[in-house]
Structures are given as structure tokens and as C-alpha cells.
Amino acid sequence: MFIAAARARKLILRNLEAIGYEPDEAAWRSIRMGVKRDLQAHRLRPNVPIPSRRNPVRYLKAMFRETGSIYDTLVSFLHDGTWTSSGGSFRLAEQLGFDLVHEANRRLQADGTLRYLEVGGGWAGLKSPASGSSRDIAGLAKHFERDLGQSVFLHFTNLTQWHADLPKGIFEHPYVTAAGLPVLDTQGIPPGTVGILYSQAAAYFETDVKSFLAAAAALLCPGGLLIFNLRPEYVGLVSDCAGTGGLTMRKSCDLGGMNGVVVAFEKQPSLKKGRAAVVDMTGMKSLRAKQYPAEKGRPYASNQR
Secondary structure (H helix, E strand, O other): OHHHHHHHHHHHHHHHHHOOOOOOHHHHHHHHHHHHHHHHHOOOOOOOOOOOOOOHHHHHHHHHHHHOOHHHHHHHHHOOOOOOOOOOEOHHHHHOOOOHHHHHHHHHHHHOOEEEEEOOOOOOOOOOOOOOOOOEHHHHHHHOHHHEOOOEEEEEEEOOOOOOOOOOOEEEEEOOOOOOHHHHHHOOOOOOOEEEEEOOOOOOOOOOHHHHHHHHHHHEEEEEEEEEEEOHHHHHHHHHHHHHHOEEEEEEEEEEOOOEEEEEEEEOOOHHHHHHHHHHHHHHHHHHHHHOHHHOOOOOOOOOO
16 A cells, blocks of 8 residues: 555656646645545445444454455554545535536537536446446446447546546546646646536545635636535635636535535636625625534544545
8 A cells, every 4th residue: 555655646746746736735744645545445345334443343343344354454443544435426416406417418418518527536436336326427427328438528536546447438537636637638628628527525625725616617617517515614715716716606505524515606607707606605604603603713624535
């Protein structure tokens, strides 16, 4: 794992250098932990609930069941990072009332083409067969099977590489951080071409939310949909930055716990219309202040990937 982690960090830095981006100490520490979580999650099945190590018996049983190795189980128990499983479902979007399959259909019919981008896709539902009721990028791939590579293009980023081979029209972009999305311009995603940009957890762990929002806004086409979750202490920053990128908030939801605040933005055709985003987000900020007065300025901890 140590060699793989070192290689991933090196390639992440190479991608960041390509766009002239230098992460600060806090961002680099978060990236290092993210790489570690990615590599840990490679060993687990998608969407596996891992008990807290505060309950060692349950934790050890679960990890042994997943890894099949006493050594790996004991090492994971002594490891300084929290082991997590990956999945990549549309659950957060559905909490806001968005059916991404329906959204994708509508955009394809209106524009004649669809480019979907998921930040931090992990397994993305592609390494393990999705169930019939599963809503994830694999579900999109199945739904648009005949259009993949022609009018439908599905992309997802990761901090490490998860897939050696993917079907036509589906692309993984490894070693890419949420703030480092501009590098995708050199990997087949021109600015202004993404119809739906979604992140279930990667953006949540991004410390440079301002750079992520600017990059996401640049990638979205007019009318493009952006859905992601963020830590409560970043609500004010998102409010300040959204209008600058021409983003208008459509919906928000405070799920609490490790899911934080989930928001949906729409890219406007002109920056002038982006001012509405600031008004909407300010309202949400006031709501947060009333609900969680003690959290103001306090770091928001999470062990979810």
C-alpha cells in the first residue's frame, strides 16, 4: 500500500502542476488521507458498512469477513486512518428530489448530447454489478448503452486508479482532486461541456472549496446541474463564490451528520444571473446558524470517504 500511495501522490502532484496549482499544507494533508482511504477501499466490496473500531469485536469480524486475512484485519485495526467502503450512488441527489436518470434523459433529448461527470466515483458501480434498483453511474451506463461513446459520455475522477478497462463511452480520470478539475481539459472534457456534475463525498473533503466551485462552474454548460455536499463551515464561502461562477442555487438540504449540507446549483448563461445564488445561499446560511449555533467556526469531522 505504501508504494501505491507514494505513486498516487506523485501523479496527483503532476496533474496539479500541469494546471499551475499548488496545494497548501491542509489541502495536501487531506489529499494524503484521501489516497489512503482510496487504497483501503479497494480491498472492500462497494457500500460495505464498516463498524467503528470503538466496538473492536464487531469491527474485527467485519474486516475479516471482507479481507479474508487475519493479518490485514489486525493491520487495519492498528492503522491510523479510518477504513471505509466506496460506492458512488445517487442517494444525495435523490435526497434533494433529483432523479439523475430523468435529468440525463431530459438533457440528452434537449441538446442531442450528454456529458456526465462524477467527482470521486470510486467503484462507480462498475467493478461490482449494480442491483436492479441501484441508482449510480453504472445505472446510467446501462440506460444509455446504445448511445455510449456517440451522444452520451460518462466520466468520473478518483484519487487513485480503480479500473483497468471500461466500456466504450465511460472514462475514469485517476489522480484528480476536486480542486484540480481544470486538468480534465487535457483529458477530453473541454470547458462548458458538462451537463451534470455530481459528487457524493469527494467535494466534501476538499479543503479548497473556492477552487472546486470555480472549476466546476467552468466545466458546466449553460443550464448544467451541479450537486455536491459540503461541510457546514463552508456554507458562507460557497455563498460568496457561487454567483461569481454564474451558479444559481435550485435546492439545498441539511442532512446533518457526516453528509453535511447538500446543494444543487444550475449554471446560468450569463454571470449577471448568478447573483440570485448569493441570496439563496445566504438564506440557507441563516437557517444553519439557527439550527447549529454551536458549530460556527468549528471544524467538521467525518470519516466517510
